[in-house]
Amino acid sequence: MWTAITLWAVIGAGVVAFAIGAAQAIQSGASPWPWIAAIPGLYLGSLFVFVAGYFALAWTRRSPRPAYAKLTWPRALRLFRREYLAIAGSAPRMMGYRATTRDPPPAPAADPILLLHGVLCNGGVWRSLKRRLRKAGLGPIYAPSYGPPLASIDLFADQIAARIERILAATGAKQVSIVAHSMGGLVARAYVRKYGGDKVRRVITIGTPHQGSVHAWLFPGTSLGQLRPGNPWLDALPEPDGGSPPFVSVWSWHDSMVAPQTSARLRHGRNVEIVGVGHNALLTDPEVAQKVIAELRHQ
Numbered sequence: 001m002w003t004a005i006t007l008w009a010v011i012g013a014g015v016v017a018f019a020i021g022a023a024q025a026i027q028s029g030a031s032p033w034p035w036i037a038a039i040p041g042l043y044l045g046s047l048f049v050f051v052a053g054y055f056a057l058a059w060t061r062r063s064p065r066p067a068y069a070k071l072t073w074p075r076a077l078r079l080f081r082r083e084y085l086a087i088a089g090s091a092p093r094m095m096g097y098r099a100t101t102r103d104p105p106p107a108p109a110a111d112p113i114l115l116l117h118g119v120l121c122n123g124g125v126w127r128s129l130k131r132r133l134r135k136a137g138l139g140p141i142y143a144p145s146y147g148p149p150l151a152s153i154d155l156f157a158d159q160i161a162a163r164i165e166r167i168l169a170a171t172g173a174k175q176v177s178i179v180a181h182s183m184g185g186l187v188a189r190a191y192v193r194k195y196g197g198d199k200v201r202r203v204i205t206i207g208t209p210h211q212g213s214v215h216a217w218l219f220p221g222t223s224l225g226q227l228r229p230g231n232p233w234l235d236a237l238p239e240p241d242g243g244s245p246p247f248v249s250v251w252s253w254h255d256s257m258v259a260p261q262t263s264a265r266l267r268h269g270r271n272v273e274i275v276g277v278g279h280n281a282l283l284t285d286p287e288v289a290q291k292v293i294a295e296l297r298h299q
Helices: 002-027 032-060 073-095 123-135 153-171 183-195 214-218 222-226 232-236 286-297
Strands: 113-116 176-181 200-206 247-252 270-274
Touching (some): 032 073, 113 123, 123 176, 123 286, 153 176, 153 183, 176 183, 176 286, 183 200, 200 286, 222 232, 247 286, 270 286
Parallel strands (some): 113 176, 176 200, 200 247, 247 270
C-alpha cells in the first residue's frame, strides 16, 4: 500500500506540474508537440539515469568474476536493456498491485506458495513469475505486500507470520513454500529465527543480499540500514545451517543492486548461479523462472 501511494503521489505531482508548465507555455504561443514528445522522454530518461547510476556502483564494487561470467559488449548491452525494461515496467505494476495480488479463494492445497517482495516494492512486482508458476501448475500463490517500506525487517517478519497462519488455515496445508526476492529473503530468515521453520517447506531466495549490499547506503530507513554490509542486525541474523527449512539462493554474477554480487550467496545451503541478468530482471527472466519451478518441485 505504502509503495503504491508513494508512486501515485510522486508521479501524480510530476504530471500536474508538467501539465501546468505545458499549459502556460502553450497559452503563450508555444507549440504543443515538444511538450507532448517530452512526456515519455522525461519518464524514460530519468529511469535511464537511475539504472545507469546503480549499474555503475555495482561495477565499481563488483565481485571478481570467473572467465565464463565475463560478458562481451553485446551481452553487456543486453543486460542493461533487460534491466532497464524491467524497471520501466515495475512502477505501473506496483501502482496497480491490488488488481494482480488478490489472494486465491480458500481451498484445500498441499503446497501453497508465498512470494516475498524486496525493499521499496510491493506484491505487484511478481506478475511475470506468478504467471509462469501458474502455467507450471504450481500454487495456490500468495503475493502479499508488507510495510511501511522503511520499517524494520523484524516487523515485516511478524506480518508474514500472520499471513502464513491465514494461508495454512485457508488451504489446510501444514507448510508453505517461500520464494523471496532481494530483501524478502532476509524477511524469510528473520521469520525463521523468531518463529522457527516448522511451517515452511522450503525457501528460495532470488538476488537476496545475504551479506548485505553497498547500494543500501544510498537510501535512509531502518530496513535499508539492515541491508548494509557489516550492519549488526545482519551480522546477528543466523544463516541457514542446512537443516529445516532448506534454503536455496538463486543469484546473478551481474546483479545490479547487490554488490559485491557474491554477497547473495549462502554460506550454508545451496547456491544456483545466473550469468548476465540484473537485479530486477531476475523476476522476469525465463531461466530464473525455470530454476525456481525446478526447486519448488524438488522433494
